[in-house]
Amino acid sequence: MAQQPPSEPPGDPTPEYAPTPFDGPYFVPVLLLGMSLWFAYDGFLNPERLDPDASLSRYLAFNQWGAAVLALVGGVLGYRAWRRERGSKDD
Numbered sequence: 001m002a003q004q005p006p007s008e009p010p011g012d013p014t015p016e017y018a019p020t021p022f023d024g025p026y027f028v029p030v031l032l033l034g035m036s037l038w039f040a041y042d043g044f045l046n047p048e049r050l051d052p053d054a055s056l057s058r059y060l061a062f063n064q065w066g067a068a069v070l071a072l073v074g075g076v077l078g079y080r081a082w083r084r085e086r087g088s089k090d091d
Contacts, residue, residue, distance in 0.1 A: 025081035025085060026078065029074045029075075032071075032074030032077065033070070033071065035070050036066075036070035039063045039064075039067035039070060040064075040067035040071075043061075043062075043063030043064035043066070043067055044063075044064065044067075
């Protein structure tokens with residue numbers, strides 16, 4: 001006697017691709033803007049930058065430029081994601 005395969009449970013079929021929070025359109029822009037906030041804190045607001053004995057000039061410039069670049073890229077990607085989301089809802 002051949003065994004029958006178990007039948008599918010009733011209800012909605014399981015999708016082949018289950019989305020995760022990492023697949024959201026705003027994940028990368030929010031990540032980049034968060035990193036930009038950290039770079040801005042470290043480049044502009046960190047109390048150690050006021051220490052005249054510390055040789056932090058290269059690191060401060062890197063953090064200040066990094067904050068600007070990450071904020072710009074995060075803003076552009078966030079705007080593109082927002083436009084894409086808005087366009088898909090108008091259909």
